[in-house]
Amino acid sequence: MKITDASVYPYPAGDSTLARMALEAAELGFDSIVAVGEIRSQPSGIKILRGAVINAASHKEVIKRVRDPAVRRADVVFVNAGDISFNRAVVSVNEVNVVRNIHAARRNAFDHVAARTAADRGVAVDISLAPIIQFRGTKRQKALQRYADILSLQRRYGFPLTISSDARSIMEQRSVREVRSLCALFGMTGVEVSDALASVGRLTEPELPVKVVA
Amino acid sequence: MRAKRRYILARILPYGVAVDQRQAYFSVIEAxxxxxGDAAVGLAQPAVVFCEGGYIVVRCRRGTEKDIATALATITTIADERAALRTVATSGTIHALRRRMRPIRPLSEAGEAQVGETYFTVYRYPRQKVDLVEKGIKHQKSLFFTEADLEER
Known part of the structure; x- marks a missing residue:
């Protein structure tokens, strides 16, 4: 079972190079990370997956963007969440793996219809730790509330969750133990956190039925 | 009756940053x-009892150490400088935590490097880690590379 940080933004988007972030992630207990942006080399130590983020205003734009060569090369395709109709539509796009930025969406923007479709199609919802770590006051309360709502939908419909640090620096990366305690703030249990940390592995290498070849 | 205490050891990031104990306390309390909330922190009674050599020891009442360790993970600045605390261990004595402290010092003398238009001082640490600190007096930008990244440039 791989323990994956579902998105980090290495240099030049952040202040730490991919190799340094990989080194830190390994020390923090992760065995793979999803790096968003250009990956020129594959540092040794832990597995690096390529991630692409689509920020689109409409469902049609998402369908157009998933055909971009950069997105097609990616191991994990993220789409930023939008309004209720956008989210319902985007979870049924084949190439989309994860819906992210859910803390910034309106309440109920990811509803039971989107949850059921996500569960059927194996599309994950990302829990970003950045708002919990970096925000203060009402902004953080709102993010925790959104995550609690998502968690209750996940318990009911069973769609995958991923957990990301959204780190742009090694200072924003957190250890697996810290991830557990931060996720406990909105009611996630240790087992659910372990499951969510292993979700990226299941998205990129889905379990297929056994084929009898002879 | 004297309440039982727990001590949390955390490593300060970035390496080599000099943190004032008082400023660290303010950051811990704010986070x-x-x-x-005030009520929970009032009961936990967190205090910084040690802040040296890249490590910090936070004291709290027994039973609240998980909450305080979670709060330490949300620290992003100390005295207006970017910083982070990585929890290493929790114990009932400072003596036990001292055994877990491994001083993190630069490997060799500081060098110099240019990234874009900016000049940086280079600090090398174990495991091929290289920290670049912008030359200046205050609020310098930092970059976190590895030896290989620096050679590639």
Whole structure:
């Protein structure tokens, strides 16, 4: 079972190079990370997956963007969440793996219809730790509330969750133990956190039925 | 009756940053209060008892150490400088935590490097880690590379 940080933004988007972030992630207990942006080399130590983020205003734009060569090369395709109709539509796009930025969406923007479709199609919802770590006051309360709502939908419909640090620096990366305690703030249990940390592995290498070849 | 205490050892990031104990205390209290609220922090009684050599020891009442460790994970600045605390261990004695402290010092003398238009001082650490600190007096930009990244440039 791989323990994956579902998105980090290495240099030049952040202040730490991919190799340094990989080194830190390994020390923090992760065995793979999803790096968003250009990956020129594959540092040794832990597995690096390529991630692409689509920020689109409409469902049609998402369908157009998933055909971009950069997105097609990616191991994990993220789409930023939008309004209720956008989210319902985007979870049924084949190439989309994860819906992210859910803390910034309106309440109920990811509803039971989107949850059921996500569960059927194996599309994950990302829990970003950045708002919990970096925000203060009402902004953080709102993010925790959104995550609690998502968690209750996940318990009911069973769609995958991923957990990301959204780190742009090694200072924003957190250890697996810290991830557990931060996720406990909105009611996630240790087992659910372990499951969510292993979700990226299941998205990129889905379990297929056994084929009898002879 | 004297309450039982727990001590949390955390490593300060970035390496080599000199942190004042008083400023560290303010950051811990701010993070804990904003996350847990005044009532919970009042009961936990967190205090910084040690801040040296890249490590910090935070004291709290027994039973609240998980909450305080969570709050430590939300620290992003100390004295207006970017910083982070990585929890290493929790114990009932400072003596036990001292055994877990491994001083993190630069490997060799500081060098110099240019990234874009900016000049940086280079600090090398074990495991091929290289920290670049912008030359200046205050609020310098930092970059975190590895030896290989620096050679590639």
């Amino acid at each position: 804990a209060t904003s996350l847990l």
